[in-house]
Amino acid sequence: MKTLPLILFGIAALGQWAAPLSQIWTHEQTLTQGTLIKLKCSAPDPYDPLRGRYLAVRPAQQEVNVSEDMKLKQGMQVFATLTTGEDGFATITSLSRTPPASGDYIRVRTRYAYESKATIEWPFERFYINEKLAPEADEWFAENIRTDKGITAEVRVLKGRAVLADLSLDGKSFREILKERVK
């Protein structure tokens, strides 16, 4: 048996484990140690051929006021400071090129920057759901899109990373609502 192919195979096999494991490690840390913030959002229902059905989560806030001397460009990575309001929902109050010294913040990318405003790309956009529940989610979304309650994204935030933990409506988990409707 030749040694070099075996060594290469070992490295490849380790790499195939390391890539998903590193993702698991960072996201588990964020989920267990991160601060829970809530965001108002909308969520239509598309499909990914490899990962199945998901709700395309789109937080309501897409624009942030910035000072013109920040000179932001498209696709630039910046840090967004999150502030929770009296209604319990968090909003981005400022953008900075370096991580803020205190408070909760996440890394985002700028989409467009013009004058004193910048549109941003949130670091989460998908909430995967069971294929059986997906049509129900579609129907439910069509029925509730015009209500005032709105969908809430529950996000865990730690050291600039954000993991979408759950979606809820009126304090109730989205998955639970759908499961009840399917019954």
Add this chain to the structure above:
Amino acid sequence: MNTSHHRWLLEQLPQWERDGLLTADAARTLRERHVVDESQPGLAQIVMGSLGALLIGTGLISVIGYNWDDFSRPVRLLFAFLPLLTTQIVSFRVLQRDDAAAAWVRETAALLQALATGACIALVSQIYNLGGEWPEFLFWWMLLSLPLVWVLRSHAVAIFYLVGIAVWSLDQGYGKPWHDSPLIYPLLLLGLLPYWPGWPPKTQLSLSVRWVMTISAILGLCSAAVFVSARSEGYYSHRDETFIWLWTLIGAGLTLFPLSRAGVAESTGRKPQVVLGSLWLLGYGIAATFQDVSDDILQGAAYALKLPWCWGLLAVLALFVILACLRRRWAVLAIASIALLPLVAIPFTQDPGEHSALLSWLVTLHLSLIGITLIVLEFAGRRGAPRLGAALLCLLIIARMFESELSLLAKGLAFIVIGVAFLAFNLFMSRLHRQKNPPVS
């Protein structure tokens, strides 16, 4: 001759010996000369093994797509890693058996492991609701699958990788940094180099891998050409005339891709890079005989010469030209040189934006010479391609007639005359061929 030809010949030898067509010595010599390397998998084996692995792999991905959210996170993660571990163990066993493992088993194990890797990453990103678009996912999947091509020498995973990197390159549009753009396609393609141990390569690539590799290289390199031709003036758009000329340089590079002596001696049908590159170059040449098109090409070439990527491409092309000269590949050199004609015309054109008939005439002259040479070579007792030469001349005349300001009646009559001349030439060549090779009665 490919493996199936050798195999067919070996199968006929006993019967030919019995019929007295061959002596035992002659048969032995033929057996020694046409050895079939049984370690190389046959096409049927690859197809069957790959199909099985593909079905299992896509089934696995579809099962994951269902999203089993009734199970806890650790259980779902176990679902992600179990298939990966299983396929890794199978591949390890195949590696341990080395040459004793059947070729189709090696192919199947490698492809299954590649698909299990993709399924694992997909499931992890599903469980943690990770964002990111599918090309990003595809990129990492291909990188993690690449070593399987080297160690298991899998043709199926090589094809899978070539398709994957081409699709990824096509999707990387403008506005991306260079390290996340089709500019890295050549590096991704070079990643396959350890697939051929030793230089010059000890084993030849199968025809299917050659075709997929050529098409992948065309898509990847042409995407890079489009990427470098982007202009940003508040919004993104492309300079079409620039990337069309860069595509033509890529076509020339493919046509002139260095070959060993054995590679040069192979039939053109087994060299997809020559077939596809030449077709593009001849099509481009015919189009460039039109004055409007040649004006656009001149503008495009003048802008392209300001791009470092274009100079890199020209440097590679210069190297390929030298190597082709050393191998005396005059025919492909003649065709590939069409791509460089704008470089001859630019110094004589004051402003590339101006109307100039120079390039149009240069290309017309060049293509005519190629057509005539292909015919004359045949009659001079050298290896030519008279029918191709005649077809090229016909196309050239038709293109010129379209642009001329002759009446419809004159054009129609000219087309009839050309058609009759072409058919007569074809008939003449058939008779000549029959005279040289009389049928065996």
